[in-house]
Amino acid sequence: MIGIYIHIPFCRRKCPYCDFYSVCADGKTIGEYVKALCRNIMFYKGRGIKADTVYFGGGTPSLLSAAQIGRVIGAVSECFSLSSPEITLEANPCTVDKQKLEGYRSAGVNRISFGVQSAEDEELKFLGRLHDFETAKRAVCTAAETGFENISCDIMLGLKGQTLEGLYSTADKLCSLPINHISAYMLKIEEGTPFDCDEVKDSVADEDLLCDMYLQTVAQLNDRGFMQYEISNFAKPGGESRHNLKYWHGEEYIGFGAAAHSFFEGKRFCCPADMKAFIADERQEKLVLEEAPDRVEEYIMLGLRLTEGISLEKIKAMGGEKLIGNIRRKAELFGKSGLCSFDGDRLRLTPAGFLASNAIIAEMLDV
Numbered sequence: 001m002i003g004i005y006i007h008i009p010f011c012r013r014k015c016p017y018c019d020f021y022s023v024c025a026d027g028k029t030i031g032e033y034v035k036a037l038c039r040n041i042m043f044y045k046g047r048g049i050k051a052d053t054v055y056f057g058g059g060t061p062s063l064l065s066a067a068q069i070g071r072v073i074g075a076v077s078e079c080f081s082l083s084s085p086e087i088t089l090e091a092n093p094c095t096v097d098k099q100k101l102e103g104y105r106s107a108g109v110n111r112i113s114f115g116v117q118s119a120e121d122e123e124l125k126f127l128g129r130l131h132d133f134e135t136a137k138r139a140v141c142t143a144a145e146t147g148f149e150n151i152s153c154d155i156m157l158g159l160k161g162q163t164l165e166g167l168y169s170t171a172d173k174l175c176s177l178p179i180n181h182i183s184a185y186m187l188k189i190e191e192g193t194p195f196d197c198d199e200v201k202d203s204v205a206d207e208d209l210l211c212d213m214y215l216q217t218v219a220q221l222n223d224r225g226f227m228q229y230e231i232s233n234f235a236k237p238g239g240e241s242r243h244n245l246k247y248w249h250g251e252e253y254i255g256f257g258a259a260a261h262s263f264f265e266g267k268r269f270c271c272p273a274d275m276k277a278f279i280a281d282e283r284q285e286k287l288v289l290e291e292a293p294d295r296v297e298e299y300i301m302l303g304l305r306l307t308e309g310i311s312l313e314k315i316k317a318m319g320g321e322k323l324i325g326n327i328r329r330k331a332e333l334f335g336k337s338g339l340c341s342f343d344g345d346r347l348r349l350t351p352a353g354f355l356a357s358n359a360i361i362a363e364m365l366d367v
Ligand code: SF4
Pocket: 010, 011, 013, 014, 015, 018, 019, 020, 022, 058, 059, 060, 092, 115
């Protein structure tokens, strides 16, 4: 079964660290975008494609009203065969209230992901966020009261002025909220964003501190019952994001909206990051990125992001036998430094290994 991704490229204000495709827009434009989404989804009608996850990402999907989200979910259920779907909506804490959250639930949303980022208001100001922690806490608690059983919060590591103690306290406060999932990301200065300047670069955590922050957070969240299942993702039992797991398991998904990516019928493609063209075109343009991605390479690259790791038997079955000798040799080497572990047929990176995952994966694929 495939996943459906819906990109909502609107934000109230652009955060200075963000390089996702999102723009500010008025209500009329948002309404036209929703129409274009439904129109594009309709092209899949009658094909009998089965799906079991829908993910509204952005941008800020919670800028859409419950009725608009309901229309998009309605179009998806009319055109795809949905089976007990997980329907996630990313939300900015200052864009929701009880009524809106109830509306989302009635529309079918059953998982909500809040961009909390920090429990320290100074750090939130540094990030240019519109909410303070009190607002975020209220939004999360209201979502739980409304009946959401699957709630995720994002936190960010490496912020200006953030200490190990301060980060510990942020994670502690989040763990006490009624949530079952946490994503912990390290601040990355993206090229071309307002954060891409010496003043900011000199004020954020250096690499050593960032590594300490990551390892501290992994241990802390695991202790609190949020078990790590991916480099940046932690969940209570059963709280893992079914949609995001599809990406890491190499399963197929179709993306709708400006800048949305898809992997469908064996091909990877993306839509141009152009909201106006998306609204104007009868059917959105899709640019093929890869005709036939190397499935073995992808399995290794994506699988090593997960704590479940990769299976050598599976690599063999997929036709990647020539890689096995090299993987074993490199794993032995990295294992001595505590970066990975072998458990029978399964190779997994440790939290320290996740910090060097790009280099490790490159070595594993270098034959
Ligand atoms: S709200 Fe999220 S998507 Fe929008 S600009 Fe800020 S970080 Fe980017």
